[in-house]
Amino acid sequence: MHAVSTFVVDLGERSYPIYIGGGLLGQSEYLTPHLKSESVLIVSNDTVAPIYLERLKACLSSATKLEVVILQDGEQYKNLENLNLIFDQLLTQRFGRDVTLIALGGGVVGDMTGFAAACYQRGVAFIQIPTTLLSQVDSSVGGKTGVNHALGKNMIGAFYQPQCVIADPQVLKTLPERELSAGMAEVIKYGAIGDIEFFNWLEANMPLLMRQDEALLAEAIQRSCQNKARVVAEDEFESGIRAILNFGHTFGHAIETGMGYGAWLHGEAVGAGMCIAAHVSRAFGLLQEQDVSRIVSLCKAAGLPVMPPEDLDSDRMLELMRVDKKNKQGVLRLVLLDKLGKAVIVDQQETETLRQAMITYSAENYL
Amino acid sequence: MHAVSTFVVDLGERSYPIYIGGGLLGQSEYLTPHLKSESVLIVSNDTVAPIYLERLKACLSSATKLEVVILQDGEQYKNLENLNLIFDQLLTQRFGRDVTLIALGGGVVGDMTGFAAACYQRGVAFIQIPTTLLSQVDSSVGGKTGVNHALGKNMIGAFYQPQCVIADPQVLKTLPERELSAGMAEVIKYGAIGDIEFFNWLEANMPLLMRQDEALLAEAIQRSCQNKARVVAEDEFESGIRAILNFGHTFGHAIETGMGYGAWLHGEAVGAGMCIAAHVSRAFGLLQEQDVSRIVSLCKAAGLPVMPPEDLDSDRMLELMRVDKKNKQGVLRLVLLDKLGKAVIVDQQETETLRQAMITYSAENYL
Numbered sequence: 130m131h132a133v134s135t136f137v138v139d140l141g142e143r144s145y146p147i148y149i150g151g152g153l154l155g156q157s158e159y160l161t162p163h164l165k166s167e168s169v170l171i172v173s174n175d176t177v178a179p180i181y182l183e184r185l186k187a188c189l190s191s192a193t194k195l196e197v198v199i200l201q202d203g204e205q206y207k208n209l210e211n212l213n214l215i216f217d218q219l220l221t222q223r224f225g226r227d228v229t230l231i232a233l234g235g236g237v238v239g240d241m242t243g244f245a246a247a248c249y250q251r252g253v254a255f256i257q258i259p260t261t262l263l264s265q266v267d268s269s270v271g272g273k274t275g276v277n278h279a280l281g282k283n284m285i286g287a288f289y290q291p292q293c294v295i296a297d298p299q300v301l302k303t304l305p306e307r308e309l310s311a312g313m314a315e316v317i318k319y320g321a322i323g324d325i326e327f328f329n330w331l332e333a334n335m336p337l338l339m340r341q342d343e344a345l346l347a348e349a350i351q352r353s354c355q356n357k358a359r360v361v362a363e364d365e366f367e368s369g370i371r372a373i374l375n376f377g378h379t380f381g382h383a384i385e386t387g388m389g390y391g392a393w394l395h396g397e398a399v400g401a402g403m404c405i406a407a408h409v410s411r412a413f414g415l416l417q418e419q420d421v422s423r424i425v426s427l428c429k430a431a432g433l434p435v436m437p438p439e440d441l442d443s444d445r446m447l448e449l450m451r452v453d454k455k456n457k458q459g460v461l462r463l464v465l466l467d468k469l470g471k472a473v474i475v476d477q478q479e480t481e482t483l484r485q486a487m488i489t490y491s492a493e494n495y496l
Numbered sequence: 497m498h499a500v501s502t503f504v505v506d507l508g509e510r511s512y513p514i515y516i517g518g519g520l521l522g523q524s525e526y527l528t529p530h531l532k533s534e535s536v537l538i539v540s541n542d543t544v545a546p547i548y549l550e551r552l553k554a555c556l557s558s559a560t561k562l563e564v565v566i567l568q569d570g571e572q573y574k575n576l577e578n579l580n581l582i583f584d585q586l587l588t589q590r591f592g593r594d595v596t597l598i599a600l601g602g603g604v605v606g607d608m609t610g611f612a613a614a615c616y617q618r619g620v621a622f623i624q625i626p627t628t629l630l631s632q633v634d635s636s637v638g639g640k641t642g643v644n645h646a647l648g649k650n651m652i653g654a655f656y657q658p659q660c661v662i663a664d665p666q667v668l669k670t671l672p673e674r675e676l677s678a679g680m681a682e683v684i685k686y687g688a689i690g691d692i693e694f695f696n697w698l699e700a701n702m703p704l705l706m707r708q709d710e711a712l713l714a715e716a717i718q719r720s721c722q723n724k725a726r727v728v729a730e731d732e733f734e735s736g737i738r739a740i741l742n743f744g745h746t747f748g749h750a751i752e753t754g755m756g757y758g759a760w761l762h763g764e765a766v767g768a769g770m771c772i773a774a775h776v777s778r779a780f781g782l783l784q785e786q787d788v789s790r791i792v793s794l795c796k797a798a799g800l801p802v803m804p805p806e807d808l809d810s811d812r813m814l815e816l817m818r819v820d821k822k823n824k825q826g827v828l829r830l831v832l833l834d835k836l837g838k839a840v841i842v843d844q845q846e847t848e849t850l851r852q853a854m855i856t857y858s859a860e861n862y863l
């Protein structure tokens with residue numbers, strides 16, 4: 130038995146615990162106290178379910194009504210049409226308001242299950258069991274749920290908090306390396322925007338983290354969640370400081386939208402997005418050149434792309450960035466770095482400096 | 497200029513005013529202070545827009561970005577597919593988080609616009625301008641938004657409050673008589689469940705109300721909204737007392753679902769549903785026979801159906817009622833009348849008494 134660490138995301142009435150520990154997926158004692166009743170609907174996908182569904186079901190022997198929805202795996206299925214598959218199952222099986230939805234999968238499963246829970250009968254309970262590094266460190270904290278629209282990512286959704294989150298680093302052993310890298314992008318982000326000690330620790334430990342050292346992964350997950358939880362607790366509904374969590378994401382979303390959902394993993398787009406954002410920060414006279422280098426190098430050590438796709442030029446990216454929901458009345462809202470470990474929010478009316486910086490960015494200059 | 501009455505629905509941070517007065521639709525001074533910015537999207541339908549859209553637009557000269565979505569009129573279009581038309585417009589026109597959605601229409605437009613506002617970018621502002629009696633007295637108060645699913649009414653939605661509600665009784669002059677009756681069902685409901693003086697007043701004034709006396713209509717709207725607001729303020733998220741607002745609705749929803757959305761108007765189904773519920777109340781030893789008669793007679797005076805459709809038998813209705821979201825773990829939750837002016841909530845495990853009462857109900861016995 131490995132150690133289990135618990136901490137609480139502090140959101141008043143909507144506070145909830147995150148449990149982190151190897152082997153947690155097979156243990157019922159952390160899960161069952163958070164069920165609202167004996168009615169449970171598990172939502173998973175066709176990649177995760179064959180590996181972990183039976184183990185989760187074995188923990189739910191107390192449920193007298195237990196059904197499962199298996200979604201197709203991939204960001205391209207994160208839309209209203211597939212969300213409706215969850216509603217279909219809930220209604221066909223006549224689940225009432227006392228149902229608890231359990232999300233077993235990555236960020237897409239978590240976001241869709243959370244949004245379905247927010248909307249079904251105007252709100253039922255849900256529990257997150259994230260099975261990717263990305264979802265363990267990012268989408269399981271903060272209550273952002275939703276689906277994509279053909280014209281923009283995460284444009285339809287709700288702020289909705291789970292009953293609890295259960296993060297088991299052991300499940301990452303079956304995760305493709307590309308997805309481990311993608312998750313690491315968000316881990317690096319927490320260091321870059323607000324925790325220089327964590328950034329230093331990541332530089333020292335990235336090789337072992339990428340070789341799946343379980344204890345180090347558990348520590349990285351916990352420090353990431355705590356960093357995110359601190360920001361979210363300050364600003365649950367994203368009216369201010371929470372926007373710094375979008376470091377690398379404005380560029381990243383443009384890459385994802387421009388390439389079509391699913392071509393680049395979210396974390397890969399964020400990795401390249403952070404490198405671009407670091408360079409733009411320098412062009413705006415904020416970040417030092419050697420710190421841009423440290424970010425680009427750490428992303429590279431995590432196996433992340435550090436350049437945007439070749440067939441997506443800066444003007445197209447800028448056009449895609451303008452539809453981002455963080456913008457107000459035509460002003461482009463950027464999250465930049467004042468220094469390593471300190472993010473700032475910059476509202477940019479005039480985009481020519483930005484455009485030039487994007488055109489001149491080359492990772493080679495920093496490596 | 498007619499008198500304008502204002503009262504506030506008291507929901508803490510989410511409190512909002514309701515303005516009631518003849519001619520309000522053409523006046524900008526009540527509307528514009530509640531806009532979040534100069535970006536406005538009006539959502540209406542193809543029945544209401546040709547009559548009132550230009551008048552509303554004339555009040556919005558301060559809006560620098562003004563777009564319109566026209567939905568098809570009817571309960572059968574209240575689904576995720578048509579909801580997406582609102583998202584399409586919001587994204588195509590690149591509306592940001594500062595947009596204000598204005599619902600110009602009946603309950604369907606209001607519910608869909610409110611739900612779109614709740615979900616677009618995880619929450620933007622909206623204003624209700626209800627144009628039917630039903631929406632003026634019911635759906636504009638209480639924050640229930642959402643869409644239907646093929647397997648159940650209002651199964652997908654959110655609790656979400658508007659910035660303000662503007663109710664103009666003059667617009668009812670263009671309302672078909674059948675819809676005036678449908679709205680009157682909810683008006684009668686407020687008297688029956690919690691305001692015997694209002695019920696008495698309605699009995700005395702129903703002929704003039706049905707002849708569209710504007711001052712009496714304004715009073716009926718105001719007393720209805722105040723009754724509803726009082727209950728909603730006590731229980732915003734429907735964990736207890738708010739359920740009494742569903743008097744007649746469990747039976748009514750079964751009628752609507754059984755006949756297919758759109759065949760019966762919601763208020764018509766609620767009218768027949770209240771009459772059945774009154775009879776069931778009597779069968780359970782609660783309501784007196786003469787009070788059942790008063791409810792049936794008042795519904796009849798309002799031009800409402802007082803019997804369920806002939807081709808929907810009691811067993812099919814019961815089956816449809818079991819999927820209602822007010823039920824917990826197989827127990828059927830009924831809202832009945834203890835006496836005229838006082839509703840009670842009854843959880844019914846054994847449905848045989850209910851079934852027999854439904855089979856024996858005949859409005860003729862009470863008229």
